Amino acid sequence: MLNRYTYSQKNTSSFYYCSKKDAGCKARVKIVENTVKLIIGRHDHEPPNYIYHNSYSFIPTYKGKHLLMYKGYTFCQDHHSLSYNCSKRNSGCRGRVKLMKDGKIGFAFVQHNHEPPKYVRRSSGQYVKIS
Numbered sequence: 143m144l145n146r147y148t149y150s151q152k153n154t155s156s157f158y159y160c161s162k163k164d165a166g167c168k169a170r171v172k173i174v175e176n177t178v179k180l181i182i183g184r185h186d187h188e189p190p191n192y193i194y195h196n197s198y199s200f201i202p203t204y205k206g207k208h209l210l211m212y213k214g215y216t217f218c219q220d221h222h223s224l225s226y227n228c229s230k231r232n233s234g235c236r237g238r239v240k241l242m243k244d245g246k247i248g249f250a251f252v253q254h255n256h257e258p259p260k261y262v263r264r265s266s267g268q269y270v271k272i273s
């Protein structure tokens with residue numbers, strides 16, 4: 143990742159192409175020994191909304207509880223532990239997230255057997271379930 147754009151290596155050359163290359167972006171960078179040597183072309187699009195691996199949010203629910211939202215799915219806390227089970231666990235989904243003590247995601251099983259629930263994010267930062 144460079145300047146918020148993401149690149150991927152093609153073959154074993156030292157050129158990394160914009161991850162939107164298939165969409166027609168011609169930007170590429172030459173990286174030699176982990177140093178950017180050359181930037182060629184300009185992006186014809188905004189940087190992708192890169193989702194950091196550790197990015198999740200909490201959705202407060204009634205009774206002072208909260209859900210953890212990760213990659214569009216919601217998880218319920220398992221007895222005040224750092225383990226979160228998919229909200230659809232009762233439907234047999236095995237989706238699970240485990241947080242580390244420092245708040246980072248230590249483990250995530252995100253192969254759900256269902257579509258993500260539909261939430262919209264309000265400008266206030268609150269999530270509202272719409273289905």
Ligand SMILES: [Zn+2]
Nearest residue numbers: 160167169185
């Ligand atoms: Zn690009």
Ligand SMILES: [Zn+2]
Nearest residue numbers: 228235237254
């Ligand atoms: Zn699930």
